[in-house]
Each structure stands twice: as C-alpha cells, then as structure tokens.
Amino acid sequence: MRDTYRNPRTQEASVSPRERSDRTAAADALCVAAFEKTGAPVTGLSLVAVGGYGRGELAPYSDLDVVLVHADDVDPGEAAEQVWYPLWDSGSRLDHSVRSLSEMVSTAGQDLKVALGLLDARHLAGDAHLTLQLRTTMLTHWRREARDRLPELRDLVRARHELLGELAHLSVPDLKEAAGGLRDATVLKALVATWLVDVPHGELERRRLALLDVRDVLHGVTGRATDRVAPEHWADLAPGLGLDGEAAAQVHVRDLGRAITHLSRLTWRRVESVLARPTSPRHARTPALTRLAPGVALSRGEVVLEADARPDRDPLLLLRAAVEAAERDVVLAPPTAARLAREAAPLPDPWPPEARHLLVRLLASGRGLLAVWETLEETGAVARALPEWDRIRTLPHASPIHRFTVDRHVVETCIEAASLIRDVGRPDVLMVAALLHDIGKGGLTEHSVAGEPIARAVATRMGFEPEDVERIARLVRWHLLLAETATTRDPEDPATVALVTDCLVDPETVTLLLALSEADARATAPKAWSTWRAGLVTDLARRVLAAMDVDAPAVDPQPDLPVPAAVRAGGFDLQVEADGDGARVTVLAPDRVGLLADVAAMFALQRASVRAARAWAQDDYAISVWDVADQLVDPAVLRQRFEAVVAGRIDPTSRLRPADTAGLAPTVGVRPEASRGATVLEVRAADRPGVLYLTLAALASLDVMVRSAHVDTLGPQAVDVFYVQEDGAGALSEPRAAEAAHAVRAVLGGDLSVLTPPDHE
Known part of the structure; x- marks a missing residue:
C-alpha cells in the first residue's frame, strides 16, 4: 500500500x-x-x-x-x-x-x-x-549521438526556463521544473553521461539531495503530490527542514536553486564550447593558454590563471580575472575564482584607483556580468570585496512586481545601467550607485534611508573623492525620487520641481539619477519602464534641470489641443491610439465637476485596466489621457458607455461596488507640502475595477473640482494622486480637505452613502 x-x-x-x-x-x-x-x-x-x-x-x-x-x-x-x-x-x-x-x-x-x-x-x-x-x-x-541531440536538449531547457522562471526568484517556486530545480539537476547528470563535459559532482549531489529533502517535506505538509511551494507553505516547511522560521526556509530553498542554476549555466556554456570545437583527434590535445592580462589567461573558452600567477602578491588579480571574463562573455572558471577568493591578497583600504577602475569595468560589462557575478558569489569572492553584499543575498522583494530577489535585481540594474553610461558624465558614479542602490534592504528602516550611510562607507573604502562619495550616497538615498514624484505629483506645480531640486542639489546628480531610475525600473519588470512612465520621469528631470538654469532642452507645457466643434457645443471627443502593448485614450470635454468620474466609470464598466492617467484644464475644457492595458479597446463602445453614464442610463455605483478590502485596506492622505495652489490627496488601494471611479465620484459629491489627476498602478496597488480645489476657487481649507479624505476613505471601504447621483446639467 x-x-x-x-x-x-x-x-x-x-x-x-x-x-x-x-x-x-x-x-x-x-x-x-x-x-x-x-x-x-x-x-x-x-x-x-x-x-x-x-x-x-x-x-x-x-x-x-x-x-x-x-x-x-x-x-x-x-x-x-x-x-x-x-x-x-x-x-x-x-x-x-x-x-x-x-x-x-x-x-x-x-x-x-x-x-x-x-x-x-x-x-x-x-x-x-x-x-x-x-x-x-x-x-x-x-x-x-550526443553532439546531434544536445542542441535540441538545450532548446528544451531554455524554453522551460523562459516559461517557468528561476527557482531562486519565483514567489511560488516549482521545485522540479523551474530553472535550478530537480529537472535541471537530472539534465546535468545526463550531460555528464555524454562524456563530453563534467560537473562538480559533490556540489551537484549535495544541492540535489537537499532539494529532494524539501520536496519530501512539502509532500508531507500538503498531503499530496506537488512541486510548487505556495506562500502559506513556508512556515510549515521550516520545522521539517530543521530551520528556524519561514524566512530561513525561503533562503535555504532559493540558495539551492541559485547553486543549481549556476552549475547549469556553467555546464551549458561548456557544452557549447565543446560543440563548437572540431572533433578531429589531432585537435584534442591540451589547449594552449592565451594570455589576456597579467596573471590571467584563456583556455578553451574559460578564464584561468597563468601558471606563474601569485594571487597572494596581487590584490587586483581577482578583479582582473573577473573583468576579462565578463567583458568577453566567457566562463570564469570556478576553481580559479575559488582559489582567488581563498588566496588573493586583500585590497588595501582605501582601494587604489586601478581597483576602482576594474570594478567599474566589471559592472559595466553588460550581459557578461551575470554569469561571472554568480561564480564570484558561489565561490565567496564577492564577500571578500563587498562584505555588505550578504545583507541582500537571496533576499526576496516585498513587492510582487519584482521578478528577482534583491541581489539579482541589483545585478540586473547594473546590466541595464551599462547601456546608459554614454548619457552621463560620470559613468563610474552611476555604476557604483547601481550596485549599492538597494543595499539598505532587509532591515526595518526604509531601505533608501538605511542604504545611504552604507553606500557612503563603501564608496569611501573604494577610494572615491569626498564629493563623489556624497553624490553616490545621495543617489542611493533618493533613487526612487524621480519615479515616485513623476507618477504621483503634478509637474506643472512649482512645489513639485522644488521638492526634487532640494534633494538633488546639482545638475550632474539629476542626470545620473535619471539614468539610475531607468535602469532600476527596467530591472524590476518588463512593464515597469513603459513609454508612459519614461515620458513622465524624463519630463520631470528636464523641468528640474531647467529650474537649475542648466542648458537643457526646453520643457514643453501640457499640449494645447484643438477643440472640436462638437466639444464647443457641449459634447465630447474621444480618440484611441495603440501604444506599445496597450492603448492611449484621450478625452476632451467641457470642464465640470464629476467629469473625470464619468470617464473613469466608462473604463471600469468596460473592464479596461487603467495603468496610468493624466488630466489637466485647457481654458474652459478638460483634457484627460488614459493609458490602458487593452490594445483592442473599441472607441465606439467607449463612446456609448460614456454617453450612457452622462445621460444617467447607467448607474456606475450599483455596478462598481468595492470588493472586500480585508487584504489591503485603502489609505487616503492629505499632502499639504506638495502644492501651493491646490490640495493634494494621495490614495492607495488594492487595484481593482472601480477604485478610480469611486474616488472621483466621492470628490464630485462634495463639489470638489479635480484640477489634475495622476494615476499609477504598482503591482497589486493603485497609487492615485489628485490635485483638488474648490469649484472656481483655490485649495481646500483644512476641514474641507479632511472631509474629502474621509469621504474617499469611506467609499473605498464600502460605505456608499456619501455618493449622490451626479448632476450632468
């Protein structure tokens, strides 16, 4: 049985x-x-x-x-x-x-x-x-038949990895099929059976057996055959694995996946090298070493040490070998990296300029950095040069929008930043800031605040000049500033630009932060640097540079659009254009209280996911531009929906009641420092159809005019910022601002009693 x-x-x-x-x-x-x-x-x-x-x-x-x-x-x-x-x-x-x-x-x-x-x-x-x-x-x-069949096997492995992701980084890892899982360990054993390549047997078996242990405990915890570790399973896995708590269980499993992934990538690189070599016996002799740099040579596609290399006398040898491998996108032989980590002379404090130069070259090497950095991590070499790295190693991100653990995200940020170094005056500062931008994660303090003193200490140890040390520390402290401000504040408001200029101080830092913001977003997720977001961040940076009296391109105000005759007669105009993987919808209509609520209702009723939006006034008319996820949104259907809402034939409130908010309670805050001429409300809530409509409807019920709206979606959370005023007047008084915040909070919490049928006359 x-x-x-x-x-x-x-x-x-x-x-x-x-x-x-x-x-x-x-x-x-x-x-x-x-x-x-x-x-x-x-x-x-x-x-x-x-x-x-x-x-x-x-x-x-x-x-x-x-x-x-x-x-x-x-x-x-x-x-x-x-x-x-x-x-x-x-x-x-x-x-x-x-x-x-x-x-x-x-x-x-x-x-x-x-x-x-x-x-x-x-x-x-x-x-x-x-x-x-x-x-x-x-x-x-x-x-x-190995030489004929291995290319097909390589394609199968790549397809599986692309489909399922990496065990070390998935929020719900698959112990068997994900990259770095049991299937990869089995494939590695099959590669060894070809006699074409070898794998460090002890390392592979140790990790494979440990991963089998995890699967055994997972079956016992769930009572069924499964290879997927859901978030609720971590706490139950820990005791069965002899670990203290779910965090330790996550680190253990992710470390195993990371190690097997590294062995898999290394072995496949060796397979490709073997397949590229001639099969004639006369070419099977021991290959000659090709000298690359002092103490460093290339042998069969792998960077190794020359026979007379003396790691104990050359503190730069580790960085030199890593740079040669990364820039050439070849394997840094693990035994070489392990020997260097074990025997290399320590770098002096502060580092000599050549060491700093080599590190920047390594970080700026592009895609070749990833495999080399993994080898340095697995052999303990990273910890020698950057002991602070252990803070973030295998650390999962709190936000599900991130596709990698913190340490891998940092490496990906460096890879992205490498493509931007021609756009900045100090690429060395950019690359080190990219390396350190998330170094403060893993503690209770907000990570950019915690990371600033760490970055200052590391940059000082690396031998940067004092002014560059402070610039790197400032970039780490404010690495989210441009992205967060551009997506949640009105760039037309002088207070928005003043906020950024006060933090960044000089134009060089603004330019560096713009590049870092792009690299950070691209490394987060494919859609984190959309055309929409890139435009917002770049526009804000240009405005800040202009305010600093820098010779920057002129800052364009919000564009004036021609007003069609139908709009002048009291109607509306709606245009749709494809934009990347979604669509951009522009709505132009006479300005009135409740207009934006009606437009938001139109999208919500159509179940069109709004990823971002901007709204502003042009004379007596209101313009709003909406970035939606559906590229096939039908303008005729949208027009019909909007007309039905305006005419009162559809009651959006009855159809868009808020869902259960137990998982993520809404928050509404008043930001008095964000604007001098308007009251700024910041609304955060679980992203679901109707959130935007209900918020705008609550404001309209109080006769509050929305002068500017800034809508953004970050993973499962909607972050919406509204610049509001009294109809025909300025900012709200404190009691009115509190009343507006309370109304929005109540509506999003499920109390719809504050809403009244809109008056469209």
Whole structure:
C-alpha cells in the first residue's frame, strides 16, 4: 500500500536519506511481488523502473514510473495487466507502459524526454540481462549521438526556463521544473553521461539531495503530490527542514536553486564550447593558454590563471580575472575564482584607483556580468570585496512586481545601467550607485534611508573623492525620487520641481539619477519602464534641470489641443491610439465637476485596466489621457458607455461596488507640502475595477473640482494622486480637505452613502 512508503513524519528536525531508500525498497517489493505472481517467463521479459523511481528518489506521493520491457521475439501476453492490477490495488500512483526492446530504442531516438528517463533505468524483476541490454544500448546511443541531440536538449531547457522562471526568484517556486530545480539537476547528470563535459559532482549531489529533502517535506505538509511551494507553505516547511522560521526556509530553498542554476549555466556554456570545437583527434590535445592580462589567461573558452600567477602578491588579480571574463562573455572558471577568493591578497583600504577602475569595468560589462557575478558569489569572492553584499543575498522583494530577489535585481540594474553610461558624465558614479542602490534592504528602516550611510562607507573604502562619495550616497538615498514624484505629483506645480531640486542639489546628480531610475525600473519588470512612465520621469528631470538654469532642452507645457466643434457645443471627443502593448485614450470635454468620474466609470464598466492617467484644464475644457492595458479597446463602445453614464442610463455605483478590502485596506492622505495652489490627496488601494471611479465620484459629491489627476498602478496597488480645489476657487481649507479624505476613505471601504447621483446639467 502507498502508506508503506509514504513518509509519515512531517515535523522532524531533518529529512533522512534513509527514508527515500525505505520508500524505494517498499515500492520495489510491491513491484517484484506483482511480477512474480504473473508466472511470466524467466527470460525475455523484465520490469524496469525509470525516471525518479529509477534513481530511487521517491517522494511521499510520487508516481511509480515503470515499463514492462520484452524482447522483440517474446509476446508479453496478459503479463502486463497481471502486474498493473496488484499495484493499482495497493493504492500506488502508477505511470506505466509496455514496450519491446526495439520500440524502446526507437522511441528514445525520437523523444528526448524518453531518452533522458531511460538513462536512469533500474532493474526490478524478470530478465536482468534484458534490463542490462536496455541500459547498455541506451547509454551507447546517448553517447554516440550526443553532439546531434544536445542542441535540441538545450532548446528544451531554455524554453522551460523562459516559461517557468528561476527557482531562486519565483514567489511560488516549482521545485522540479523551474530553472535550478530537480529537472535541471537530472539534465546535468545526463550531460555528464555524454562524456563530453563534467560537473562538480559533490556540489551537484549535495544541492540535489537537499532539494529532494524539501520536496519530501512539502509532500508531507500538503498531503499530496506537488512541486510548487505556495506562500502559506513556508512556515510549515521550516520545522521539517530543521530551520528556524519561514524566512530561513525561503533562503535555504532559493540558495539551492541559485547553486543549481549556476552549475547549469556553467555546464551549458561548456557544452557549447565543446560543440563548437572540431572533433578531429589531432585537435584534442591540451589547449594552449592565451594570455589576456597579467596573471590571467584563456583556455578553451574559460578564464584561468597563468601558471606563474601569485594571487597572494596581487590584490587586483581577482578583479582582473573577473573583468576579462565578463567583458568577453566567457566562463570564469570556478576553481580559479575559488582559489582567488581563498588566496588573493586583500585590497588595501582605501582601494587604489586601478581597483576602482576594474570594478567599474566589471559592472559595466553588460550581459557578461551575470554569469561571472554568480561564480564570484558561489565561490565567496564577492564577500571578500563587498562584505555588505550578504545583507541582500537571496533576499526576496516585498513587492510582487519584482521578478528577482534583491541581489539579482541589483545585478540586473547594473546590466541595464551599462547601456546608459554614454548619457552621463560620470559613468563610474552611476555604476557604483547601481550596485549599492538597494543595499539598505532587509532591515526595518526604509531601505533608501538605511542604504545611504552604507553606500557612503563603501564608496569611501573604494577610494572615491569626498564629493563623489556624497553624490553616490545621495543617489542611493533618493533613487526612487524621480519615479515616485513623476507618477504621483503634478509637474506643472512649482512645489513639485522644488521638492526634487532640494534633494538633488546639482545638475550632474539629476542626470545620473535619471539614468539610475531607468535602469532600476527596467530591472524590476518588463512593464515597469513603459513609454508612459519614461515620458513622465524624463519630463520631470528636464523641468528640474531647467529650474537649475542648466542648458537643457526646453520643457514643453501640457499640449494645447484643438477643440472640436462638437466639444464647443457641449459634447465630447474621444480618440484611441495603440501604444506599445496597450492603448492611449484621450478625452476632451467641457470642464465640470464629476467629469473625470464619468470617464473613469466608462473604463471600469468596460473592464479596461487603467495603468496610468493624466488630466489637466485647457481654458474652459478638460483634457484627460488614459493609458490602458487593452490594445483592442473599441472607441465606439467607449463612446456609448460614456454617453450612457452622462445621460444617467447607467448607474456606475450599483455596478462598481468595492470588493472586500480585508487584504489591503485603502489609505487616503492629505499632502499639504506638495502644492501651493491646490490640495493634494494621495490614495492607495488594492487595484481593482472601480477604485478610480469611486474616488472621483466621492470628490464630485462634495463639489470638489479635480484640477489634475495622476494615476499609477504598482503591482497589486493603485497609487492615485489628485490635485483638488474648490469649484472656481483655490485649495481646500483644512476641514474641507479632511472631509474629502474621509469621504474617499469611506467609499473605498464600502460605505456608499456619501455618493449622490451626479448632476450632468
């Protein structure tokens, strides 16, 4: 029965490898007994375990992958059913098939997944010689055809990685299929079986077995066969793994995934190098070393040390080797990196200029940085030069909008910043600021505040001049300033520009921060630097530079649009244009209280997701531009919706009641410092249809005029900022501002009593 080999202990301090062995032995006994009861012939027929069962790695709820193999001249008859029924009756989950030996070879030749599974074939019962013949034949074919089949396998692995992401960075990691998971570990063993490349066996086995332990505990915690670790499982996994709390469990699993990912990338680079080399025996001699820099050479596509290199006498050797590998986008041999981490002389404090120059070259090397940095991390070399890195290593981001852990995000930011160094006057400052911009994460203090003194200390140790140290520290402190201000404040308001100029002080810092903001956003998620957001941030930076009397391009005010005759007659105009992966909708109508609420209702009723919006007044007319996610939004349908809302034929309030807000309660704040001529309300709420409409409707019910709106969506949260005034007057009084904030808060919390039917006359 299944319980014979299911691990019943889910809260132990550790997982014993003996348990997997016991489960496998129990399953083997079931299979052997079932086969023997059939009375099948002693020769020409064998029961074989394949895949994870063949490797003896059964988890508590694993399937039994078995094949009944028969010689080509042997008819298995009814033996198959006689084997399967007892196994089904035992409660086992069974993945089974019946194949002749020639069918097995033929199928494996056509299907890579079958071929990989048969590399782990293990005899269970019947004709052991037939099983041995199968294993020998499959291994021979695999090695003989490796050069032809490995490109296809590489493509399969890449496609899986692109589809599922990396185990080390996923919010819901897949222990088996994600990059760095058990499937990759199995592929690595198959690569070793080709005899073309090797993998550090001890490192791989240690991480693979530890990941199997995690899967064992996960099965016990969930009570089912699963490889996906949902957020609620971390706390229950920790005791079974002998770890203290869910944070430790996350770090443990992500570290395992990171290590296997690194081994996988390294091995595939070596495979590509082997496939690119001639196969003639005369080219198989020991390759000559090509000298790249003092102490550093290239051998078969990998950066290594020259024979006479003396790491203990050359503190720059580690950085020199890393730079050569990253700039050439080749492998930094892990034994070389490990030796340098172990033996290299420490850098003096402060660093000499050449060390700083090498670090900047490394950070600015582009895509080649990632693999080299991973090698430096795995061998402990990063900690030697930058001990502060441990603060953020394997640290998950709090916001789900981020696709990577903090440390990987920082590396990706450096890669993005490398493409922008021609746009700034101090690329060295930009690259070091990119490296340190999130160094303050992981504590209770806001990370940009916590990161400033750390960045100052690191930059000082690196030997930067005092004014550059302060600039790097300032960039770290305010690295979110341009992006947050541009998306939540009115750039036309002098207070907005003054806020930025007070923080950034000089034009050079503004230019550097603009580049850092772009790199940071691009490294966060593909859509975090949309055309819309890029335009807002760039426009704000230009306004700040203009305020600093810098010779910058002229700052364009909000454009004046021609007013169609229909709008002058009291109607409206609506235009839609495709914009990237969405659409941009421009609405022009006579200005009035409640107009923006009606437009927001139009989008909400159409279930068009508003990613960002801007609104401003032009004489007696209101212009609003809306960035929506749906590229196929139909302008005719939008017009019909808007007309129905304005005419009162549709009551948006009844259709857009707020959903349960228990997960993320709305907050509404008044920001008196943000503007001198208007009252600024900042609204944060769970992003869902109707939030924007309900907010604007609540303001309209109080006869509050929205002079400017700045709408943005950050992951699951909507961040909307409204510059409001009394109709025909200036900023709201304190009591009126408090009343407006209370009304919005109440509506978003579910109390719709403050809303009154809008008057469109």
